Amino acid sequence: MEKGRMRNLTMTAALNTALREEMRRDETVIVMGEDIGVYGGVYGVTIGLQREFGPDRVRDTPISEMAIAGMALGAALGGLRPVAEIMYCDFLAHAADAIVNNAAKWRYMSGGQYALPLVVRSPAGGGGGTAAQHSQSLEAWFTHIPGLKVVMPSVPRDARGLLKAAIRDDNPVVFIEHKHHYTYKGEVPAEEEIIPLGVADVKRAGTDLTVVSWSRHLTLCLEAAEILAAEGISLEVVDPRTLQPLDLATICQSVAKTGRLAVVHEAVLFGGFGGEIVAQVVQECWGDLKQPPLRIGAPFCPIPYSEPMESFVIPQVTTIVDRLRAYLA
Amino acid sequence: METKDRELLLHFYEDMLRIRFFEEKVRDVLLPQRLFRGSSHLYIGQEAIAVGVTHALRDDDYVISTHRGHGHALAKGVDPYAMFSEIMGRTTGCCQGYGGSMHLADASRRFVGEDPVIGSNSPIAAGLALAVKQRGSDQVVANYFGEGAVNAGAFHEAANLAALWQLPVLFLCENNLYAISVPVEQSSAIQDLENRACSYGLAGRRVNGQDVMAVYNAAREAVAATRQQSRPSYLVFDTYRFEGHHTADKETYRPAEEAVEEFRARDPVHLLEKAMIDDHTVDIPTTIAYRDRVREEIDAAFDRAREAPWPAPEQALRFVYTESEVR
Ligand SMILES: Cc1ncc(C[n+]2csc(CCOP(=O)(O)OP(=O)(O)O)c2C)c(N)n1
Numbered sequence: 001m002e003k004g005r006m007r008n009l010t011m012t013a014a015l016n017t018a019l020r021e022e023m024r025r026d027e028t029v030i031v032m033g034e035d036i037g038v039y040g041g042v043y044g045v046t047i048g049l050q051r052e053f054g055p056d057r058v059r060d061t062p063i064s065e066m067a068i069a070g071m072a073l074g075a076a077l078g079g080l081r082p083v084a085e086i087m088y089c090d091f092l093a094h095a096a097d098a099i100v101n102n103a104a105k106w107r108y109m110s111g112g113q114y115a116l117p118l119v120v121r122s123p124a125g126g127g128g129g130t131a132a133q134h135s136q137s138l139e140a141w142f143t144h145i146p147g148l149k150v151v152m153p154s155v156p157r158d159a160r161g162l163l164k165a166a167i168r169d170d171n172p173v174v175f176i177e178h179k180h181h182y183t184y185k186g187e188v189p190a191e192e193e194i195i196p197l198g199v200a201d202v203k204r205a206g207t208d209l210t211v212v213s214w215s216r217h218l219t220l221c222l223e224a225a226e227i228l229a230a231e232g233i234s235l236e237v238v239d240p241r242t243l244q245p246l247d248l249a250t251i252c253q254s255v256a257k258t259g260r261l262a263v264v265h266e267a268v269l270f271g272g273f274g275g276e277i278v279a280q281v282v283q284e285c286w287g288d289l290k291q292p293p294l295r296i297g298a299p300f301c302p303i304p305y306s307e308p309m310e311s312f313v314i315p316q317v318t319t320i321v322d323r324l325r326a327y328l329a
Numbered sequence: 330m331e332t333k334d335r336e337l338l339l340h341f342y343e344d345m346l347r348i349r350f351f352e353e354k355v356r357d358v359l360l361p362q363r364l365f366r367g368s369s370h371l372y373i374g375q376e377a378i379a380v381g382v383t384h385a386l387r388d389d390d391y392v393i394s395t396h397r398g399h400g401h402a403l404a405k406g407v408d409p410y411a412m413f414s415e416i417m418g419r420t421t422g423c424c425q426g427y428g429g430s431m432h433l434a435d436a437s438r439r440f441v442g443e444d445p446v447i448g449s450n451s452p453i454a455a456g457l458a459l460a461v462k463q464r465g466s467d468q469v470v471a472n473y474f475g476e477g478a479v480n481a482g483a484f485h486e487a488a489n490l491a492a493l494w495q496l497p498v499l500f501l502c503e504n505n506l507y508a509i510s511v512p513v514e515q516s517s518a519i520q521d522l523e524n525r526a527c528s529y530g531l532a533g534r535r536v537n538g539q540d541v542m543a544v545y546n547a548a549r550e551a552v553a554a555t556r557q558q559s560r561p562s563y564l565v566f567d568t569y570r571f572e573g574h575h576t577a578d579k580e581t582y583r584p585a586e587e588a589v590e591e592f593r594a595r596d597p598v599h600l601l602e603k604a605m606i607d608d609h610t611v612d613i614p615t616t617i618a619y620r621d622r623v624r625e626e627i628d629a630a631f632d633r634a635r636e637a638p639w640p641a642p643e644q645a646l647r648f649v650y651t652e653s654e655v656r
Binding site: 302 | 427446483508510516582640645
């Protein structure tokens with residue numbers, strides 16, 4: 001393989017690459033979920049996997065989320081490394097018993113006897129008119145559960161490297177993708193790359209304000225940074241990449257440099273993970289802050305169907321630009 | 330044929346045409362013109378079920394539906410204009426643009442709502458039936474779901490409780506052979522889905538879902554038993570999903586000829602039309618007149634909905650909670 005060669009991949013292709021590479025490397029890796037076989041997943045992430053690895057390792061399940069997650073846990077206990085797909089993160093609510101009550105605690109309750117190498121992948125997010133039950137951003141639910149790791153990639157390179165790390169991790173990982181970000185393209189190294197869980201990435205260096213964001217909204221913040229740069233405002237955009245474990249050190253380093261923090265996410269602001277980041281930064285970097293931190297997120301309502309209302313609820317690039325500009329004024 | 334039967338058949342015919350033309354409008358106009366967002370799950374090919382069942386219900390009986398619920402809603406009398414408006418996100422929609430295609434609801438028609446979370450609507454239906462029973466009412470609750478839902482735990486919990494507590498709910502399984510891409514043979518351990526609830530003492534009955542008269546007769550018996558004896562019933566309708574799972578489905582998992590063949594042979598609208606013409610219930614000019622009239626009605630509803638106003642963005646913050654005081 002040529003060294004340093006890059007490929008331009010969509011999020012979907014990057015995730016598919018990670019699954020394919022890990023399945024080739026380790027025959028205990030199996031994939032299961034609804035419509036992931038012949039169909040290749042409703043967002044195409046598992047396309048071609050059943051053809052390459054066969055129906056025993058790439059299993060179409062009935063519509064049985066409780067069983068999908070519970071069996072992933074059981075299979076992990078039995079020596080496999082399952083990657084379960086839950087078609088929409090909203091339906092993690094069905095799978096939550098296995099994930100929250102069992103997977104997250106099985107090792108702990110057994111006094112450390114078991115390792116649980118399982119990944120539950122699921123797309124979150126709105127923006128396409130899928131309304132209240134197919135658009136939620138529920139990462140905060142899972143960051144609150146000791147024993148789970150929570151990963152939310154924003155760009156294809158991270159998606160591939162983090163999914164590989166998640167599959168190799170001996171802990172249950174909730175891996176949250178964004179359903180309106182699958183076609184987003186970016187450079188991915190042709191060579192193998194594992195991106196460790198718990199290491200943030202400074203996606204854009206700047207001096208005036210640290211903006212922390214993840215998943216699709218991280219890329220909206222990069223767009224906002226570009227627009228504000230033309231006005232002479234310099235944003236530093238930090239992507240934690242994993243919310244649990246959280247790389248607070250990288251965020252604090254950035255805040256020490258800029259003296260200001262804004263957290264931007266698509267999820268409902270109240271009780272959202274942005275609050276945790278702000279609280280931690282305020283505790284750790286109080287002396288560095290020149291201004292109270294800013295949080296941008298969705299207002300306290302479900303995601304409405306109709307376009308004007310949905311665009312009002314989900315922070316848009318223009319909203320982010322306006323809020324950040326006003327904050328710095 | 331008695332006039333009464335003739336009238337009934339013509340009612341079926343009209344209601345089935347209304348659903349067919351509504352869905353064709355979604356497929357042929359709303360979709361290419363991008364007049365709706367997300368996806369829409371068409372009921373084409375399954376019309377006989379909603380129409381046959383609804384005619385066996387009373388106006389004050391409840392219906393709780395699925396993601397594939399346009400037909401259930403129209404059959405229950407929800408206004409096509411309010412439905413088109415909703416699907417296009419307008420304030421004149423039956424849910425004022427908050428819900429869209431997958432969340433149609435009209436309390437005034439006792440169309441409790443669509444629930445696109447597979448399996449979840451059966452416990453809700455059983456709970457409604459509990460309320461009905463507790464109130465001493467003789468209403469029944471019709472709970473539609475696809476065959477994919479019988480593999481969800483929620484369905485089984487609901488079926489058991491409905492049987493245990495003798496609740497007036499009709500479990501109505503529409504077996505259209507596919508759950509998105511997964512054929513029923515690959516999702517259910519047994520293929521006779523009418524037996525999927527027999528461990529709760531709930532014997533199912535299998536019905537030809539393409540024959541509106543067969544649906545109606547089976548539903549009438551089931552509704553009568555459920556209403557009079559206050560107990561659940563379970564019907565499984567054999568049908569076929571003529572279109573893709575939703576409007577964006579590329580249908581890579583089933584051969585295209587399969588759909589076309591099935592469509593010709595088992596189209597419930599054509600079957601009814603042919604039966605009525607063959608036994609001289611109607612002549613061809615009458616069917617044409619019906620088609621023209623219903624099509625005009627649908628066209629007019631759509632044209633009007635298309636001009637309807639959009640909600641203001643901040644309206645998104647309404648309806649999260651009730652505004653009433655604690656009672
Ligand atoms: C709990 C849950 N899991 C997954 C989905 C995604 N999904 C939507 S429709 C569907 C297939 C439903 O099949 P079926 O119940 O047979 O109804 P049909 O679409 O064939 O009418 C799936 C898996 C969902 N809506 N809810």
